[in-house]
Amino acid sequence: MSKLYDKYLLLKSDTSYSENTLFLFKSGIFFIFIDEDARIISNILNLRLTHLTDKVMKCGFPSSSIEKYLELFKHLPYTIKVIDNPKNITYTPRDFSLDNKVKNLLSDLVNVNTDTLSVREAYDFIENIQKRAKTMEKEYINNE
Numbered sequence: 001m002s003k004l005y006d007k008y009l010l011l012k013s014d015t016s017y018s019e020n021t022l023f024l025f026k027s028g029i030f031f032i033f034i035d036e037d038a039r040i041i042s043n044i045l046n047l048r049l050t051h052l053t054d055k056v057m058k059c060g061f062p063s064s065s066i067e068k069y070l071e072l073f074k075h076l077p078y079t080i081k082v083i084d085n086p087k088n089i090t091y092t093p094r095d096f097s098l099d100n101k102v103k104n105l106l107s108d109l110v111n112v113n114t115d116t117l118s119v120r121e122a123y124d125f126i127e128n129i130q131k132r133a134k135t136m137e138k139e140y141i142n143n144e
Contacts (some may be wrong), residue, residue: 005056007083008034011090021079031069031082032060045069048072070097094139101136105129 004025011023022037032053038059042049047056047059061069070093073080082096092101112125 002053002056005034005052007039007065011081011083013067018079018080020077021081023081023083025083026063027060029063031063031066034058040078045072061141066100066117067097070094098136098139105132105136 004027007022007025011017022033022040024033024037026033032038032052033047033059034109035056038047038049038057041047042057042059047061049057049059052058069140073093082091082093084091084096111127119124
């Protein structure tokens, strides 16, 4: 089969997860559900089922839509675990969202060209970073 499907089977056999746990895999520029998880999510969210292999189905969405879907997952009667494949890390949707926001914040900090910023632009940049950091802090504290 495929490495993703093997990982899916391994996770599904892990007794530390409930039967209501569905696994969402990062695969290239998409997030996908596999096999039975794909059938469940496809029925709920009307995502199109396609073939991962001759016998295994998948459904998913582009990475650019992740925040929208993470918000939808909050209202499902299932526990969603996000698997970031290259890192082989399992996240809750909330932790995955916060992790991405932190990465984006750090990227903005690292990539700012301080040589070309005016005083006003520097002030606006700092104010924006502070606002985003406060929002993340609230999300983190409110969901502990």
